[in-house]
Amino acid sequence: MSHSTIAPPSAAAVPAVVNGITEASALPTSAAASTSDINSQTTAVPAVPPKRSKKVKRLHKKDIDDVLMRDIIDLRGHDHWTWDPANPAPFHNFEELEVTIGSLAQSGEGLALLPDRGDGWIVVVPFVIPGEKVKARVYRHNWGYSYADLVEVIEPASNRLTQEKILCKYFSQCAGCQLQHISYTDQMEFKKQVVDNAFKNYAGKYYASLPPVDPVSQSPLHSHYRTKITPHFEALNPKHQSAGVAQSVNIGFMQAGKRRILDIEECPIATPILNEGMAAMRAKVKENITSYKKGATLLLRESNPVVPGTESNDPPSTTKICITDHKASITEWVGKFRFDYPAGSFFQNNNSILPSLIGYVQQQLHLPLSPSSSESDVATTTSVEGDTNGLLGSSVSLNREIRYLVDAYCGSGLFGITCHEGFKKVLGVEISAASISCATNNLVLNKLSTETTAFHLDDADKIFAHIDFPADETALIIDPPRKGCSEEFLDQMVAFLPARVVYVSCNVQTQARDLQGLLDRCHAKGLPGYKVEAIRGFDLFPQTRHVEGVMTLTRL
Numbered sequence: 144m145s146h147s148t149i150a151p152p153s154a155a156a157v158p159a160v161v162n163g164i165t166e167a168s169a170l171p172t173s174a175a176a177s178t179s180d181i182n183s184q185t186t187a188v189p190a191v192p193p194k195r196s197k198k199v200k201r202l203h204k205k206d207i208d209d210v211l212m213r214d215i216i217d218l219r220g221h222d223h224w225t226w227d228p229a230n231p232a233p234f235h236n237f238e239e240l241e242v243t244i245g246s247l248a249q250s251g252e253g254l255a256l257l258p259d260r261g262d263g264w265i266v267v268v269p270f271v272i273p274g275e276k277v278k279a280r281v282y283r284h285n286w287g288y289s290y291a292d293l294v295e296v297i298e299p300a301s302n303r304l305t306q307e308k309i310l311c312k313y314f315s316q317c318a319g320c321q322l323q324h325i326s327y328t329d330q331m332e333f334k335k336q337v338v339d340n341a342f343k344n345y346a347g348k349y350y351a352s353l354p355p356v357d358p359v360s361q362s363p364l365h366s367h368y369r370t371k372i373t374p375h376f377e378a379l380n381p382k383h384q385s386a387g388v389a390q391s392v393n394i395g396f397m398q399a400g401k402r403r404i405l406d407i408e409e410c411p412i413a414t415p416i417l418n419e420g421m422a423a424m425r426a427k428v429k430e431n432i433t434s435y436k437k438g439a440t441l442l443l444r445e446s447n448p449v450v451p452g453t454e455s456n457d458p459p460s461t462t463k464i465c466i467t468d469h470k471a472s473i474t475e476w477v478g479k480f481r482f483d484y485p486a487g488s489f490f491q492n493n494n495s496i497l498p499s500l501i502g503y504v505q506q507q508l509h510l511p512l513s514p515s516s517s518e519s520d521v522a523t524t525t526s527v528e529g530d531t532n533g534l535l536g537s538s539v540s541l542n543r544e545i546r547y548l549v550d551a552y553c554g555s556g557l558f559g560i561t562c563h564e565g566f567k568k569v570l571g572v573e574i575s576a577a578s579i580s581c582a583t584n585n586l587v588l589n590k591l592s593t594e595t596t597a598f599h600l601d602d603a604d605k606i607f608a609h610i611d612f613p614a615d616e617t618a619l620i621i622d623p624p625r626k627g628c629s630e631e632f633l634d635q636m637v638a639f640l641p642a643r644v645v646y647v648s649c650n651v652q653t654q655a656r657d658l659q660g661l662l663d664r665c666h667a668k669g670l671p672g673y674k675v676e677a678i679r680g681f682d683l684f685p686q687t688r689h690v691e692g693v694m695t696l697t698r699l
């Protein structure tokens with residue numbers, strides 16, 4: 144093999160990992176080739192002195208491997224490696240090791256440091272707890288670290304949940320959940336740390352002046368909360384089919400660390416109606432499996448449409464149904480508000496926590512603008528933790544100074560509509576035509592005036608081009624996709640300078656990076672910038688490593 148193709152840990156060379164699966168296609172061709180070479184290595188610990196030394200450079204922030212690399216550096220205590228390209232991984236193929244877990248990475252995986260292997264090699268093991276001694280089998284190697292399967296927990300941590308308390312029989316095989324083996328309280332602690340680490344690692348010098356991260360707001364439902372699931376299946380192998388070889392079909396989710404689908408009949412984090420739908424869908428796919436030339440991803444989404452009363456004078460009510468057609472319309476209720484949207488488009492997946500998330504966003508939007516604001520200026524809102532009726536049934540008395548709301552990346556209007564009270568005008572911007580037409584329809588469904596609330600189809604990068612709101616009286620909600628805001632978005636934001644910003648994000652690393660980008664831009668222009676009022680996680684994704692971050696900024 145040619146060692147020259149084995150790259151040191153730069154963003155370009157480190158494969159992107161999605162759901163624990165390395166995407167070979169994300170690699171440049173030579174690096175992809177070298178990865179398979181590494182996998183076929185059978186070398187042991189390098190016997191020769193290290194040949195070269197590399198300092199880890201600033202890595203690409205959007206790459207999950209960069210996030211992992213920072214956790215690895217934290218555990219090693221330094222970011223220098225000596226590395227022997229002739230022996231890139233100090234293990235035999237599929238070697239089994241006994242390791243002690245030193246820390247949990249933000250991916251939810253455990254990290255174990257092996258000081259005697261290579262130059263201090265890290266092994267990444269899923270479904271473990273710091274302090275545990277485990278047996279792990281290495282199966283894939285990157286520069287300075289290897290991925291391993293958990294084979295056995297030899298010495299469990301005292302806070303590991305016993306098997307009967309674990310929700311799902313597929314936990315530790317399925318890639319969907321990472322944290323079912325720890326209590327919900329421990330999950331909240333982990334997620335708070337994830338938020339804090341994101342700002343420590345990606346907010347640069349601004350981290351030092353941030354307020355302490357608030358405790359994570361809990362989800363009312365810890366299981367059966369997901370209103371959307373997307374199981375996959377693969378078509379039968381035509382060669383086996385023509386040879387009459389019996390084949391089973393797996394319909395479910397990706398297996399942890401593998402490129403295989405795990406057959407799953409029931410998912411305990413999905414709502415009951417979705418599990419009913421999954422049983423029916425599985426039966427239908429199995430019945431028709433020979434007609435599929437290719438595999439597919441199925442969609443199951445909960446909808447709560449209004450149904451008329453059975454008798455003529457019965458009031459209408461809602462019922463839960465499972466929708467499987469991407470183009471069909473979903474109806475979802477958030478407190479008193481109704482949202483209709485196409486099944487294939489974006490909507491938050493945990494309805495149970497939306498009232499408290501929105502209550503908090505409302506409260507943050509209306510925080511007083513300056514410490515000198517009098518009591519009477521301060522908005523009256525509900526408490527943070529899930530006062531559903533108070534929040535969504537009450538009106539918000541307006542802080543005197545904030546009168547306009549811009550909802551960037553508005554989707555089908557969730558924040559613009561639920562937070563509209565107390566604003567003179569609300570404008571949402573969204574790039575998906577389907578979502579914008581739903582947002583506009585949702586205005587009508589909720590009997591909101593289209594004179595005061597409007598949704599525009601546009602790129603958020605141009606959001607301020609058509610806005611004539613006074614910046615001093617404008618609050619901005621940002622809720623971008625995982626990749627965060629573009630440079631152009633931040634440029635125009637600094638040109639406009641809204642008085643208040645509430646940034647909601649399903650990726651706290653890009654959120655923290657954007658904070659740095661925003662403050663750097665302000666300082667480059669000699670502007671005082673923004674004060675970070677609060678940073679708080681919301682647990683939209685119980686049992687998984689994911690956390691939604693909400694950050695509030697006030698212009699100085």
Ligand SMILES: C[S@@+](CC[C@H](N)C(=O)[O-])C[C@H]1O[C@@H](n2cnc3c(N)ncnc32)[C@H](O)[C@@H]1O
Nearest residue numbers: 489552553554557573574575602603622623624
């Ligand atoms: C995380 S979702 C948030 C949607 C909405 N705020 C909600 O909570 O339902 C992000 C949204 O940003 C939209 N989007 C992505 N890129 C965009 C862009 N450049 N300009 C405007 N919207 C964009 C997506 O279509 C998606 O609806």
